[in-house]
Amino acid sequence: MIIAKARAVDGPDQQFRSAEIKRRDLDTSDVLIEIKYAGICHSDIHTAHGDWGPVNYPLVPGHEIAGIVTDVGTGVSKYKVGDRVGVGCMVDSCGECDNCRKGEEQYCLKGNIQTYAGVDKYGEPTQGGYSTHIVVTEDFVVRIPDNITLDAAAPLLCAGITTYSPLHHWGAGPGKKVAVVGMGGLGHMAVKIAHAMGAEVTVLSQSLSKKEDGLQFGAAHYYATSEPETFEKLAGSFDLMINTVSASIDINAYLSLLTLDGTIVNVGAPAEPLSVQVFSLIGHRRSFAGSMIGGIRETQEMLDFCAEHNIAPNIEVISADQIDEAYKRVLASDVKYRFVIDTSTI
């Protein structure tokens, strides 16, 4: 049994506290990772607050994990001690269903095992990256390229793959007009990645307060959705829209911005249903879609793509004592653009 230090929360209204958690002894295919950095994702906050249903507390969130391999099981072939590695939103899946065999483990028909707030194949609750160590089977570990620093790598494991996967799947590239809705942790990654893929990128944000950043990240255009003329001006413009907003929005107004055969992909997850007017879809053969993270192979592909194009998230590194404050600031959209915990402070 390996004892790791962690920061845990005991209930929806509780503050984070120091904790010790158990990590399993290495099975043959397992890798022990000393976590160096863990990103703070909006999902961590929703889960810690119980917004998405009952949670078994104490909970250690964190599914944007970057660190160094410090031990490997006897059957591990892909990694060795000293390797720079990452772990994202899932740590296992059945490995046998159609979706797993296609490398789409996130859509495992038996349900993938979430990095935290899940139950692993040994029947133990999973605990995430706000911790000094984690044990993960090698098939769910990815390699961090040398030219991406570990602190910047962490948010790629959720925010990066969540935006890369739909951009890739729906063919963002030269000649394609892509709109990114929302300029937070996910949105700023979507802008950088879509631009690097060669698409013409437009940001649709509530206000113009982050316009300079958006243009610097690679957007060609930036509009405020609080201005009604934005929707008139951009009607029928986009081949692809990535909606990163997890609050309820007037989805029909956004659908009207799609061109013939255009698709809007939701990657944010509002708790309330969105009300889609079917006429918004059939008028221009539009699609209303969703996408959840990406498979392990595609996550590696995303990391390699980011390394090749020198893409990294903009981050604010914080100490473990600042997690509660960081949560408040994320909820107030007061972060540029991702908090990353330096786990040496845990």
Ligand SMILES: [Zn+2]
């Ligand atoms: Zn996440």
Ligand SMILES: [Zn+2]
């Ligand atoms: Zn499966």
